[in-house]
Amino acid sequence: MKNNLMKILKVFLIAIIVGSFTTSCFEDRDDNVILASEINDFVWKGMNAIYLYKNEIPNLADDRFSSNQEYGDYLNSYSTPEDLFESLIYDRTTTDRFSIIVDDYIAWEQLLEGSTVTNGLRYYSFSDPGSSNRILAIRQVIPNSVADNANLTRGQYIIQIDGTNITSENVNTLLSPDTYTLHLADHNDNGTPETTDDTFTANGTTVTLTKVFFPENPIHKTSIIDVDGEKLGYIFYNRFLSEFDDELNSAFAQFKSNNIQHLVIDLRYNPGGSVNSSRLFGSMVTGQFVGQVFSKLIYNSSLQELNTIYEFLNNFDGNTINSLNLEKIYVLTTESSASASELLINSLKPYITVVQIGTHTIGKTQASLTIYDSPNLVDKVNINPNHTYAMQPLIANSINVDDQAVPGTGLTPDIILNEDVYNLGTFGDVNEPFLARAIADIRGSGRFSQFDNLNVVPFDILEEGPIYNDMYIEKEFAPAFLRRQFLNQ
Secondary structure, three states, rough: OOOHHHHHHHHHHHHHHHHHHOOEEEEOOOEEEEEEEEHHHHHHHHHHOOOOOOOOOHHHHHOOOOHHHHHHHHHHHHHHHHHHHOOOOOOOOOOOOEEEOOOOHHHHHHHOEEEEOOOOOEEEEEOOOOOOOEEEEEEEEEEOOOOHOOOOOOOOOOEEEOOOOOOHHHHHHOOOEEEEEEEEEEEEOOOOOOOOOOOOEEEEEEEEEEEEEOOOOOEEEEEEEEEOOEEEEEEOOOOEEEHHHHHHHHHHHHHHOEEEEEEEEEHHHHHHHHHHHHHHHHHHHOOOOOOEEEEEEEOHHHHHHOOOOEOOOOEEEEEEEEOOOOOEEEEEEEEOOOOOHHHHHHHHHHEEEEEEEEEEOOOOOOEEOOOOOOHHHOOOOOOOOOOOEEEEEEEEEEEEOOEHHHHOOOOOOOEOOOOOOOOOOOOOOOHHHHHHHHHHHOOOOOOOHHHHHOOOOOOOOOOOOOOOEEOOOHHHHHHHHHHHHHHHH
């Protein structure tokens, strides 16, 4: 442990000295000219300290540079921090698809907290059977958002934006302005089960939306449903956000007070979030495993002494967790379910029966951490005031109590079911296809033909913003050495 810290301290000292040897510079987002090496130095030292795949990148070796001059020349060989960062990523297309660098950590922190500039709509895009154009289907309307206040609903169709036909080439451009007008359409199946003769016709309804700064509550919907005299709790959860842990615990209090026997957790569009919030969610589902291993975080080979165990809890921040003590749950997933969502499923499976309904998840078992250009990388105390860059690199692999990671191909559902843009349904409605399939399994009804929708119309997922597929460690749970002031050691 001491030797590892001394090695890290050594490269930090080199990084301090090297600024006087470098001359390359560029303009930051405020047009202030600063040394390129000043930010590049932060990129290299941060990745050298904690990057999960450090051993796979020769340029991150502790003994990579024999002198300050060599290190300075190396930093100056990259004209932008982004170029240097990408050069240090291991197997970008397959293994590390998720590490990122940002040039504005203030905006990044807001995204991590669930706040963004949005109108509250998320879409699917699919081919118009009657033309080469695309149709948008509203897949989600965020409660209390601009779109929700405009009375838009899941399952509505859009044929034009600002009077322009939608194509695969222009759809992102059309959706990028802060304000745009949607032209809604009616769907006609022409009385046949086939979709090839379906038509979409503008119905004359237009809705103009303006994006605003909006803090999204991840608890999209909760309800309690009667299933043949038994109570089923349903929760649609959009992100694992620690800012809403109290609200989540209150939702489980309602489930607990109603003595639910079944639980459906809808994670269809949940891209992840806080590792600790996932642990708290798992503790609310159960309650009978307090003190046992929920998950483990495994760091790079230089930091094995810092590997972390997250245990099931019965309280947090002075609040008693409302635990349901369930032995079986249902989880609804799609290819948009990722990271902390997969962590929840993977960590609960060794303990209780988890019936996964939907499609394969994204396949991300690694956790990340926001690091800053500050003495200990985690806190913003004495942060470098000359720039606002931050990084979110992968720093640990998450495994469950049985040492099983989430496969890179994603978690395989027990019951395969695709979303159908022609029949999206309403979240929490007993006839919505995904929830209906869970209810059918609870009833022991078996598999019926209405659930065999594996050949649905292909669609594209239109994601909003850069925050997706993320599972992050909050700074209070960061490896201990990062909270130390290196330069004072």
